Amino acid sequence: MNFDRLAVYELFAEYGGLLDEGKYDAWLGLFADECQYHVVPRENHQQGLPAALIYCDSRAMLEDRIRALGEANKYNIHTDRHIIGLPRIVAAAPGGLRVEAPFAVYQTDQEGEARLFATGLYRDQIEAAGGRLRFREKVILLDNFAVPSLLATPL
Amino acid sequence: MVTAAIWPALDYSRVPYLLYHDPDIYAEEQRRIFRGKVWSYLGLDAEIPKPGDFRATYVGDTPVIVNRDAKGEVHAFVNRCAHRGALVRRELSGNASNHICIYHQWCYGLDGGLTAIPFRRGIRGQGGMAPDFDMSAHGLRPLRVGAVNGALFGTLDPDAEPLEDYLGPPILAQLRRLLDRPVRVLGYNRQRIRGNWKLYAENTRDNYHASLLHEFLVTFGLDRSTQVGGVKMDHRHRHSITWAEADTDDDIAQQAYADAGVRSNFLSLQEPDLVTFRPERADRLNLVVTSVFPSSVFVQISNSLAIRQIRPRGVDEVEVFQTMIGYADDTPEMNLHRLRQANLVGPAGLVSMEDGEAIEIAHRASGPDRDRTTVIELGGGGVISDRDYRVHDVPLRGFWSYYAELLDIEPAGAVR
Numbered sequence: 001m002n003f004d005r006l007a008v009y010e011l012f013a014e015y016g017g018l019l020d021e022g023k024y025d026a027w028l029g030l031f032a033d034e035c036q037y038h039v040v041p042r043e044n045h046q047q048g049l050p051a052a053l054i055y056c057d058s059r060a061m062l063e064d065r066i067r068a069l070g071e072a073n074k075y076n077i078h079t080d081r082h083i084i085g086l087p088r089i090v091a092a093a094p095g096g097l098r099v100e101a102p103f104a105v106y107q108t109d110q111e112g113e114a115r116l117f118a119t120g121l122y123r124d125q126i127e128a129a130g131g132r133l134r135f136r137e138k139v140i141l142l143d144n145f146a147v148p149s150l151l152a153t154p155l
Numbered sequence: 156m157v158t159a160a161i162w163p164a165l166d167y168s169r170v171p172y173l174l175y176h177d178p179d180i181y182a183e184e185q186r187r188i189f190r191g192k193v194w195s196y197l198g199l200d201a202e203i204p205k206p207g208d209f210r211a212t213y214v215g216d217t218p219v220i221v222n223r224d225a226k227g228e229v230h231a232f233v234n235r236c237a238h239r240g241a242l243v244r245r246e247l248s249g250n251a252s253n254h255i256c257i258y259h260q261w262c263y264g265l266d267g268g269l270t271a272i273p274f275r276r277g278i279r280g281q282g283g284m285a286p287d288f289d290m291s292a293h294g295l296r297p298l299r300v301g302a303v304n305g306a307l308f309g310t311l312d313p314d315a316e317p318l319e320d321y322l323g324p325p326i327l328a329q330l331r332r333l334l335d336r337p338v339r340v341l342g343y344n345r346q347r348i349r350g351n352w353k354l355y356a357e358n359t360r361d362n363y364h365a366s367l368l369h370e371f372l373v374t375f376g377l378d379r380s381t382q383v384g385g386v387k388m389d390h391r392h393r394h395s396i397t398w399a400e401a402d403t404d405d406d407i408a409q410q411a412y413a414d415a416g417v418r419s420n421f422l423s424l425q426e427p428d429l430v431t432f433r434p435e436r437a438d439r440l441n442l443v444v445t446s447v448f449p450s451s452v453f454v455q456i457s458n459s460l461a462i463r464q465i466r467p468r469g470v471d472e473v474e475v476f477q478t479m480i481g482y483a484d485d486t487p488e489m490n491l492h493r494l495r496q497a498n499l500v501g502p503a504g505l506v507s508m509e510d511g512e513a514i515e516i517a518h519r520a521s522g523p524d525r526d527r528t529t530v531i532e533l534g535g536g537g538v539i540s541d542r543d544y545r546v547h548d549v550p551l552r553g554f555w556s557y558y559a560e561l562l563d564i565e566p567a568g569a570v571r
Contacts, residue, residue: 039503044342051342051479053503055494060425065498065505071422072370074509146345146474147502150511
């Protein structure tokens with residue numbers, strides 16, 4: 001099937017860029033109307049256990065989480081920096097793609113100290129509709145499942 | 156070394172910051188508390204159902220193996236070779252008929268006994284161990300194991316009181332309630348917090364912070380201090396049960412928070428399943444946090460059920476290791492409901508993520524000035540007792556009273 005590889009790269013670049021700028025509502029716009037977002041500890045994935053750190057099996061749940069982050073939750077004051085590796089197209093079919101991409105997220109605190117906060121693999125279903133690509137499903141396999149401090153802003 | 160003179164108040168309402176920061180005190184805690192006469196949660200029967208199944212865990216910072224032998228009996232022992240002190244079992248879980256240290260291949264049975272030493276008799280009569288080397292005296296250091304409805308506990312002190320006496324009737328009743336039917340493990344999560352382990356242990360006993368730090372609870376109506384609730388302790392006040400009942404404050408909640416000047420936008424979610432409590436028993440309890448001294452916590456928040464181990468990692472760091480559970484007979488709908496409500500707890504938990512930050516800022520700012528103290532006086536000072544209201548932090552003083560007893564630093568005339 002023909003697909004625009006550059007458009008896939010742009011989707012991931014937008015994904016990391018919007019998160020690092022804290023533009024979470026715009027980031028939500030990269031997801032399809034029906035979508036899922038899960039952060040899964042590698043420990044559970046390897047043992048075939050279903051529990052996730054973040055389990056949003058609908059767009060409503062993902063939007064609720066972003067709203068809670070703004071309205072209710074308190075967390076470490078920090079800057080995120082997503083380093084996303086080149087996406088690997090695993091499968092391509094009419095209307096959609098399966099894509100994997102390795103990622104690392106560094107967090108820098110208010111006093112300028114950075115640390116590796118998260119690293120793992122995005123395993124995504126991407127929908128091609130209306131001339132644009134959006135995430136239908138994003139499963140984030142978290143390699144460093146001993147989460148440093150806490151996980152608030154999206155990976 | 157620290158002495159009884161450290162306490163500025165006899166009712167443990169003042170805790171010197173030194174206790175959270177001194178490496179010598181940390182070492183003493185490992186020796187007198189974790190390797191002493193306490194019982195620690197090790198894991199679940201359901202995690203090692205078959206003969207040979209094992210899991211690696213910790214008691215304090217001591218690595219421990221729990222396994223099931225060929226006869227179905229559970230054993231636990233320190234995961235440390237009797238030869239050179241190496242970790243014997245490196246994997247976190249699995250199934251095996253014995254445990255062999257990779258360093259020199261000393262071999263241990265599922266009861267922890269030493270069964271084989273390579274080249275024990277040497278080669279051609281030369282080398283090897285002395286003929287009188289006593290294999291039976293060089294097994295893996297055993298723990299005594301006890302269980303409450305499939306929750307496995309261990310102690311390194313052969314003279315520790317029986318598990319049921321250690322827990323006491325109210326705690327036993329709560330564990331039997333939570334584990335009143337066979338469980339299914341849904342998964343694990345871990346959180347590494349840059350703070351002393353006791354800050355986390357206190358946090359699990361602190362009812363006062365819940366609806367103030369964790370604004371999600373109030374904002375989305377899951378748990379408020381205005382609900383009917385309180386705390387119940389064992390007769391030594393070393394353990395605590397924080398409890399609350401669902402739907403008991405609709406009339407007073409908003410006004411109470413407004414009167415207190417606490418931010419309280421009462422909002423609703425697009426997906427209410429996340430905060431919908433589906434009663435599973437005759438009682439109305441929708442929040443129960445059962446904290447067992449020193450480091451085991453059994454948690455029900457709505458329909459999310461979990462068991463936490465507080466794993467100290469030196470004086471400045473703690474890992475919270477959490478096992479998410481459901482019941483073996485959960486319907487697919489209930490299973491999905493629990494996976495959704497798992498969003499509430501853990502390192503990314505909508506009602507728990509703040510604990511990581513609160514503990515880190517408390518640890519950071521308390522470090523430099525170690526003879527100053529915390530203030531633990533919500534619900535009043537003096538004698539430690541159960542409360543049937545929620546704005547208090549009384550069980551923290553219970554924690555410290557037993558802590559002082561085990562470290563042998565109880566002041567004369569202590570009020571407990």
